[in-house]
Amino acid sequence: MSLAARHLEANGISTVIMGCAKDIVEHCGVPRFLFSDFPLGNSAGKPFDVPSQVQTLELALRVLERAPGPRTTVQSPLRWNDDARWKLDYNDLSKLSPEKIAERKKEFEAVKNIAKGKREGV
C-alpha cells in the first residue's frame, strides 16, 4: 500500500495512508500517514464506534490538507485501551513452546502453498 501511495504521489495525486503499522509504513517512506495505535485491522477507527471512525477520517483529511512535506506522520490521540498490554502479544515468541513453533511452521507452509496455488492459477 505504501508503494501505491508513492507511485500515485509521484504522478501528481496527493495521498494519505491510514494505518496501524507505524514502523513498516515509515520504513518504506510515504508522503502522508495518519497512524492509529490500534491492533492491525483497525486503520479506519474502532469497531462499532462511529465517533472514533469520524475522528480518524477527519484527522486523515487534515493530514492530506496540511502536511508540510513528505514523511509527515500524525498519530491519532485515540487509545485502543487504557491498558497497553495488548501490544505485547503480537508474534510473542516467549509465549510459544518449541512444539507450538513447529506447529506454526506447518501452518505457515500450508498457507504459503495455498497462496502459491492461487497465484499460479490466475
Added chain:
Amino acid sequence: MATTTTAPAIEFAAEHDTPIPYMQRTRDYYEALGYAPYRWAHYADVPFTPLARPLAQSRVGLITTAAPFQPEAGDQGPGAVYNAGAKFYKVYSVPMDSTPDLRISHVGYDRAHTTAEDINAYLPLARLREAAAAGRVGSLAARLHGAPTNRSHRTTLEVDVIELLDRCRQDAIDAAILVPS
C-alpha cells in the same frame, strides 16, 4: 524551612506502551520458525504532491487491501483464521455508491485483539460518504479500488501500482486515501 514537601511522582507511560515494532517482531518470529529474514520496502526519497485545490473542491478516491467476499473460498467471517485462499491477485474496482462486502481474512490483522466484525474499522467508505455529503470533500471517485497484498515487491511495483494509477487517472481524482488492513 520547617516543612518538607514531597515532589509529585513522575508518571511516565509504561515502557511497552509504544507503537508495536512489527518489523522486529516479525523478523524474530520467522527466524524462530526457520525462515530467512523478510526485506520490507525501503526508500530514502519520498515524493510529495501538495493538494492542488481545497479539499472541499477536490475529488477523492479510496484504495483498500480488503478482499471481495468469495463464497467458495472458506471462512472469511469475523475472527476467521488467516485465509490465504481468500487472497486476490489483480486490482479490482467496485462502485463507491455500493455497499461492497469486503473482508480481511486474507491478511495478518491482529486476531488476538480484534475480530474484523465491523467493516467501518478497516474501510472508511461510510464515513467518507458522510464527509462528501457534508461538503468536507468536494466529491468522491465513482469507484474504489482494491490493491492485492502480494508478497512480491516486483509484482506490486511492476503491475499493481501501475494499474492503480491508471484507474485513478480514469477517475480524475485529486487525492487518494489508502487504507491497508
